[in-house]
Amino acid sequence: MDLAVHDLKQHRGRFLATVFGVGLLFTIVLAMNGLYRGNIQEGLALIKAANPDLWIVERGRGGPFNEQSTLPEHYRYSVQAAPGVAQANAFIYYSVERQIGGQSRHFSIVGYEAPDGLGGPQRILAGRSISHAHYEMVAHPKLGVGLGEQVALGLHTYTVVGLTKEAISPDGDPIVYLSLPDAQEVLYQRDNQEIRSARDQLLRNLASQGVSGSQAERLLNPLQADTHTINAILVRLQLGANRATVARDVDKWLYLSAFSTDDEVDLMLKGRLASMSKQLLLFRTLLLVISVVILALVVYTFTMEKIRSIAVMKLIGAPNRVIIRLVMEQSLLLTVSAFAFGLVLIQNTYTFFPRTIVLLSADHLMTFAIAVAGGVLASVLGLWQALTTEPAMALGGG
Amino acid sequence: MEILQIQGLAKTFGTGHLEVRALADIDLTVSTNELVALLGPSGSGKTTLLLCLSLILEPTAGTIVFDGQPIYQQGWTGVDMRRVRREKIGFVFQSHNLIPFLTAKQNVLFPLSLIGQERAAAERRAMELLDYMEIADRADFLPAVLSGGEQQRVAIARALANNAKLILADEPTAALDTQRGMRVMALLKEIARENQSAVIVVTHDMRMIEGFDHVYHMKDGRLDPSRA
Numbered sequence: 001m002d003l004a005v006h007d008l009k010q011h012r013g014r015f016l017a018t019v020f021g022v023g024l025l026f027t028i029v030l031a032m033n034g035l036y037r038g039n040i041q042e043g044l045a046l047i048k049a050a051n052p053d054l055w056i057v058e059r060g061r062g063g064p065f066n067e068q069s070t071l072p073e074h075y076r077y078s079v080q081a082a083p084g085v086a087q088a089n090a091f092i093y094y095s096v097e098r099q100i101g102g103q104s105r106h107f108s109i110v111g112y113e114a115p116d117g118l119g120g121p122q123r124i125l126a127g128r129s130i131s132h133a134h135y136e137m138v139a140h141p142k143l144g145v146g147l148g149e150q151v152a153l154g155l156h157t158y159t160v161v162g163l164t165k166e167a168i169s170p171d172g173d174p175i176v177y178l179s180l181p182d183a184q185e186v187l188y189q190r191d192n193q194e195i196r197s198a199r200d201q202l203l204r205n206l207a208s209q210g211v212s213g214s215q216a217e218r219l220l221n222p223l224q225a226d227t228h229t230i231n232a233i234l235v236r237l238q239l240g241a242n243r244a245t246v247a248r249d250v251d252k253w254l255y256l257s258a259f260s261t262d263d264e265v266d267l268m269l270k271g272r273l274a275s276m277s278k279q280l281l282l283f284r285t286l287l288l289v290i291s292v293v294i295l296a297l298v299v300y301t302f303t304m305e306k307i308r309s310i311a312v313m314k315l316i317g318a319p320n321r322v323i324i325r326l327v328m329e330q331s332l333l334l335t336v337s338a339f340a341f342g343l344v345l346i347q348n349t350y351t352f353f354p355r356t357i358v359l360l361s362a363d364h365l366m367t368f369a370i371a372v373a374g375g376v377l378a379s380v381l382g383l384w385q386a387l388t389t390e391p392a393m394a395l396g397g398g
Numbered sequence: 399m400e401i402l403q404i405q406g407l408a409k410t411f412g413t414g415h416l417e418v419r420a421l422a423d424i425d426l427t428v429s430t431n432e433l434v435a436l437l438g439p440s441g442s443g444k445t446t447l448l449l450c451l452s453l454i455l456e457p458t459a460g461t462i463v464f465d466g467q468p469i470y471q472q473g474w475t476g477v478d479m480r481r482v483r484r485e486k487i488g489f490v491f492q493s494h495n496l497i498p499f500l501t502a503k504q505n506v507l508f509p510l511s512l513i514g515q516e517r518a519a520a521e522r523r524a525m526e527l528l529d530y531m532e533i534a535d536r537a538d539f540l541p542a543v544l545s546g547g548e549q550q551r552v553a554i555a556r557a558l559a560n561n562a563k564l565i566l567a568d569e570p571t572a573a574l575d576t577q578r579g580m581r582v583m584a585l586l587k588e589i590a591r592e593n594q595s596a597v598i599v600v601t602h603d604m605r606m607i608e609g610f611d612h613v614y615h616m617k618d619g620r621l622d623p624s625r626a
Contacts, residue, residue: 001500001508001511003497003499003500003502004498006504007499008501009499010498010499010540011499069539084567141568169559223573306499308495309495309497309498309499312482312489312491312495312497313497313508315452315454315483315485315489315514316482316483316484316487316488316508316512316556317482317484317485317510318480318482318484318512319477319512322512363583390454391452391454392452392454392455392473394489394491394495395445395449395452395491395492395568
């Protein structure tokens with residue numbers, strides 16, 4: 001006889017309310033699982049999409065995504081000349097906020113040596129890749145632009161020639177691919193007043209050092225900030241070349257740091273993505289603990305309400321396993337129902353979240369196992385109360 | 399046939415100057431088909447004796463032989479006591495004590511499920527008992543919607559479900575009006591006569607004991623021989 005089910009049928013309202021409440025908590029836990037996976041997927045998307053044999057960055061820096069790395073653009077020629085290197089291309093990456101379609105949009109720009117340089121979009125969803133040196137862009141649909149649309153960035157207007165979904169920035173922002181010079185121009189673009197003011201300041205500095213006016217005018221251009229900088233050089237190795245050897249040579253002779261794509265992934269996982277992952281783990285743990293505490297209280301209340309019935313059951317000879325089954329089954333029914341509710345809810349709502357939510361069956365199974373263990377734990381208090389109930393309680397005094 | 403033999407039963411609580419003697423020198427024999435009443439005021443030890451007979455309170459001294467088996471012998475555990483209770487003893491309580499989330503029929507089925515009776519046979523037996531108690535038409539109702547008398551009849555049906563050799567009834571009429579109380583007592587008498595069971599009823603209501611085979615008065619933890 002299934003006592004737990006009979007009892008829950010009598011407390012249908014409270015059972016459903018508990019399933020709803022705890023189910024919402026499980027929804028958040030599952031969403032955080034998905035957010036954790038999404039955070040990693042987004043954080044690594046660009047690295048995996050580019051997937052060169054080596055990422056060359058400023059020496060001692062873990063760039064270009066985990067840490068800032070700045071290199072003169074011409075370094076790529078030195079890298080290209082290194083033994084074992086088949087192809088070396090400049091790569092630039094930065095985040096901007098601009099008005100697009102009348103709305104302020106935050107997105108990241110990738111500049112690569114179009115059309116065939118490493119680091120460009122690999123899988124075009126619609127349209128084509130960048131084929132001209134200037135004024136073309138490939139964008140993520142999340143940016144809200146359509147194929148053929150004209151987008152003003154700084155002083156120029158760019159045509160959306162392709163759409164790609166393969167990459168998203170580590171911050172979850174859409175990516176815009178531009179040719180390298182366009183990306184540098186957008187990055188270093190300044191308004192005229194700012195340019196004039198910088199020139200005047202430079203001339204005053206030179207004058208204060210005793211440089212004459214005509215000499216200062218001649219020195220102005222060479223002394224102004226160089227805009228031909230990049231963040232990394234992406235390398236494709238020659239067939240049969242040893243990655244470690246090339247990386248060692250780059251480090252030793254060019255005073256740069258070289259990482260494989262796996263190293264880049266590792267840098268991100270241990271660096272920029274780690275704190276977010278820890279944060280999410282902490283939240284998930286807290287929410288699971290809260291769920292278990294709520295379940296424990298509900299199961300305890302259910303048990304306390306039945307304590308006289310439990311005494312009667314014991315008096316008429318019910319073995320402990322009948323009592324244990326009653327309490328434990330209720331706890332597990334609540335846990336499993338709440339989890340199922342949470343799972344159905346997240347499966348039907350995860351696309352509405354602003355950040356990428358990646359739902360994996362393995363995560364669901366793991367969370368379910370923890371939830372069930374929590375459900376068993378939640379029944380401990382009720383079980384203890386039930387098992388220590390004296391059958392004499394069923395009899396009146398006299 | 400003697401179903402219960404009690405000799406020199408005593409129960410004390412506490413020690414030293416805090417010692418309370420709840421039962422002393424109880425000798426009692428109950429046979430099959432006998433209807434026995436235990437009377438006495440509050441605190442006289444009726445419930446303590448009932449607890450000892452229910453195998454949930456171990457006496458300090460004396461012996462209880464139930465159905466030829468010495469109880470509380472060395473090596474007996476709570477599991478053994480529960481087995482005897484579910485197989486051989488039926489309980490009727492003061493406040494019915496039906497399991498509130500089970501229907502009348504399910505309440506009767508419950509002890510049958512504990513002794514592992516096959517489902518269809520158990521269902522038949524439960525309906526027979528409810529029919530015997532003239533409450534079969536209320537079989538699918540929850541206790542909350544049954545009257546006090548109906549609940550007590552379901553409780554008696556439950557007590558009979560396992561073909562108990564001994565039925566212990568603790569103030570079974572306390573929560574009923576006189577008419578319904580008389581009806582319940584009549585049922586208990588009928589059970590004692592027809593079911594090869596012995597019935598021990600603890601009560602303080604003198605009006606309810608007419609027709610009992612033995613009536614024992616309890617006072618200060620002892621059976622009063624002058625009034626047996």
